[in-house]
Amino acid sequence: MGVKKTDIVLLDDKGIRCDGRKIDEPRNIMIKAGVLKNANGSAYIEFGENKILAGVFGPRDVHPKHLANTDRGILRCRYHMQPFSVSERKNPAPSRREIEISKVIKEALEPAVMLENFPRTVVDVFIEILQADGGSRCAALDAAAVALADAGIPMRDMVSACAAGKVADTIVLDINNEEDQEGQADMPVAYMPNLEKVTLLQLDGVLTPAEYKKCVETAINGCKIVYEVQKKALKDKFFGDSPQ
């Protein structure tokens, strides 16, 4: 596995990446909870250049009715990229990639949401990618988790997600679009920080067992950083600056 020859230097001699970050430094993260009036819960996230809006409805009646489960609620998730979210117009119809990401986000949130409390209902999560950079599924998951908490849906824990990857033979945290295109591996991880459980782990690329271990550890550290931002977003909305 040699380093690909490209115009951009992914990692220089001093350990600085193409966008000026250190290897264990995430991009800037900003989350705001409760940005939409008509949804039960909502959140807006800026994760580096990613700009994502998430809205949650429910628990509410299931339509079509045959999808309802008499034993527990169901979770539906839609990840959708706006036509203007990428440099070349994206067809707004759901693509293969969007359908897959909707599925993995749903499965990453399901262990956290206590759907057994709401039989015969559905919780709908809508995620709109307004601007895409690398790692949009992780950013989308972070926003969706905050929106679920904002909607007051009981959760066992928050879900925080962050990617790690291999760039120029080095494991780095939170890879951006260039590193995703030119790098050697990309591993998005979603994690429940208090229960210490992983709810999503994908890997695109080849890693040795030692690298894999380091990559998971790096991604989980990233999740813990994201968790603090999610926490702050919810506390800002609900408790403002009132004392404990």
Added chain:
Amino acid sequence: MDDIKRKYVIPGDVITTGPYRAEENVNLVGDKIIATTVGISEIYDSGVRVIPLTGMYLPRIDDFIIGIVKSHTSLSWELDMRSCYPGILPAQDVFGRDFNPKVDELTSRLKKGDLVAARIANFDRSRDPLITIGDRDLGKIEEGELVKISPSKVPRLIGKRGSMIQTIESATKALITIGQNGYIVVSCEEPEGLLKALDAIRMIDEQAHVPNLTEKIQEMLGSNSE
């Protein structure tokens, strides 16, 4: 009761560890008691619970609620009560035992959009909540202004032994009907009193977690009347 420990929590926060009883909105994992919703955690005696600051109304038997008529079938009305389930009000409850679906027209009594003061007669996991108006002070609400607040803030609006609601009612001479589901009907003969009461209710909804809210409300009602 004075040694209640309160803390702001979000889902996943560990409230405490140890031999406590896990009550509302908390989850027991090993010996950790974890919050499941955004709210204020309370540790008292031997129990731990979280008072939620957001979320839907979950029906409980015997709760007094205010519902909005959404639609009807030939046998029952469906009420919106800000819950994940619709409330079912059977026609027999309104027309009496000699109700005949061939003769009696449901819209003659309750139309879409009407407000109903009702009580939850029955509810479990397997069916939608059954509503009744067969009790004193229940039935169609003829007049008043509807305000919607978060169901979790209803206890704050009522206050300790009804102190908050009495403060508002006596200062504005308004009549306030509070449903446990967060629907509130305010009626008042004086328009000024009505506006003041509505403002006070909205203020409680926005600032429910702030300490000394009763004093703030008193101040607001007092300053407006001058």
